[in-house]
Amino acid sequence: TWGHVRAELQKTVGKNNYVNWIEPLEFSSLRNGVATFFVPTNFMGNWVSRNFGEQIIHLLGKNGEAVSRVEFTVPAISSSRKASPSQVPTPANSAEGTKEDSELPGAPLDNRFTFDSFVVGKPNELAHAAAKRVAEGGPVTFNPLFLYGGVGLGKTHLMHAIAHELQSRSPQQNVVYLSAEQFMYRFVQALRERKMMDFKELFRSVDILMVDDVQFIAGKDSTQEEFFHTFNALVDQNKQIIISADRAPGEIKGLEDRIKSRLQCGLVVDLHPTDYELRLGILQQKVVHYRKQYSDLVLANGVLEFLAHRISTNVRVLEGALMRLFAFASLVGKEITLDLAQDCLADILRASDRKITIDEIQRKVSEHYNIRLSEIIGPRRLRTIARPRQIAMYLAKQLTSRSLPEIGRRFGGRDHTTVMHGVKRVEELKMLDNQIAEDLELLRRSLEA
Ligand code: ADP
Numbered sequence: 001t002w003g004h005v006r007a008e009l010q011k012t013v014g015k016n017n018y019v020n021w022i023e024p025l026e027f028s029s030l031r032n033g034v035a036t037f038f039v040p041t042n043f044m045g046n047w048v049s050r051n052f053g054e055q056i057i058h059l060l061g062k063n064g065e066a067v068s069r070v071e072f073t074v075p076a077i078s079s080s081r082k083a084s085p086s087q088v089p090t091p092a093n094s095a096e097g098t099k100e101d102s103e104l105p106g107a108p109l110d111n112r113f114t115f116d117s118f119v120v121g122k123p124n125e126l127a128h129a130a131a132k133r134v135a136e137g138g139p140v141t142f143n144p145l146f147l148y149g150g151v152g153l154g155k156t157h158l159m160h161a162i163a164h165e166l167q168s169r170s171p172q173q174n175v176v177y178l179s180a181e182q183f184m185y186r187f188v189q190a191l192r193e194r195k196m197m198d199f200k201e202l203f204r205s206v207d208i209l210m211v212d213d214v215q216f217i218a219g220k221d222s223t224q225e226e227f228f229h230t231f232n233a234l235v236d237q238n239k240q241i242i243i244s245a246d247r248a249p250g251e252i253k254g255l256e257d258r259i260k261s262r263l264q265c266g267l268v269v270d271l272h273p274t275d276y277e278l279r280l281g282i283l284q285q286k287v288v289h290y291r292k293q294y295s296d297l298v299l300a301n302g303v304l305e306f307l308a309h310r311i312s313t314n315v316r317v318l319e320g321a322l323m324r325l326f327a328f329a330s331l332v333g334k335e336i337t338l339d340l341a342q343d344c345l346a347d348i349l350r351a352s353d354r355k356i357t358i359d360e361i362q363r364k365v366s367e368h369y370n371i372r373l374s375e376i377i378g379p380r381r382l383r384t385i386a387r388p389r390q391i392a393m394y395l396a397k398q399l400t401s402r403s404l405p406e407i408g409r410r411f412g413g414r415d416h417t418t419v420m421h422g423v424k425r426v427e428e429l430k431m432l433d434n435q436i437a438e439d440l441e442l443l444r445r446s447l448e449a
């Protein structure tokens, strides 16, 4: 029967899908309405289940098998992989051929988080380019890739996008994505059940490892220790590792120095806070999506621009606001106007009202460089003063919604072209001068705190 079903799937799912996802399935058993298949990796199981599960059930039914559910299991490591050098005795493992804890430890991926749905703008272009590079799956050029940035800026999205792409390029590879928290959970569980050898073997058999929100293991000593060993073992085998955190490696408190320096020796890229253009781009993309669901809704001009201006915290909040707005408008059967948005999103708008002011920026910058506040807005052109002034202008452009002329006014009545020149200069310097890049990062963090 499976042969028939496969033949039918070959016609319906397309050649690539068939070769990548259906062909590697190995029919195992059919019992009590549950059809079980072997798959090479957990990820594949999840993917096939989500994307083709219904179809497989339907086709099996059409071919006379009453099936209510399909299951995908990964055969035990010892039977599917090359025998490991240290043949670990795994007592319960021999008879059945499948065993729950031989499954790869990864967490399921979100199908919406792909490169296609990721909007690229200035604040995230470097991170995006690095992620793309890794997703090509060529020789490992930087290891690890370390992505960092504030909440809701797209770290998890990018990691899932890499995993999706790597998996569809080469489904045989073990791509494992999990949060640092899940890593710890697995680790503690293995300790408790005295299965540390299994744990080690499992993680070391991974081809690409992604650990999200690694700041979570800061201060958790034994988990850090194990993470460090896993990390080193994989790097030694030239396996790609991708890590994310909410801040740069050096700034994670409670993380061992040797781990920090290990994390820094690959490529470290950050996702900057979104700017207006990026937020607008993301909203526009989401609207295209929502239109399919709410085809009869009218969206008035200026609503998206308004949201992009006013909700500058994180993308998740922005998305949430838009979703609520569509749902609300559809419920009350009204056009989506500015008024409606203001009504329906009052709480979100109020919460994101805490804005960074130019005053704050000037104060922080003058403290940081140890110059007087009056110098920042004053006329002196001395480098030691002019440079911090340009940095303050740059931050004002980045972190507030003030226009160039407005910023000029607040910097002692300077012309908007002077501000523009300053902003450009700092953008260049940021690439050339590590010290300046670091200063900017520190200032930004302390302003956003
Ligand atoms: P993080 O892991 O950095 O906290 P996420 O990756 O979970 O953030 O992103 C939060 C939400 O915002 C997700 O729904 C994600 O799809 C969306 N998002 C973030 N950045 C972008 C982007 N550049 N384009 C499209 N969606 C984005």
Ligand code: MG
Pocket: 155, 156, 157, 212, 213
């Ligand atoms: Mg995340």
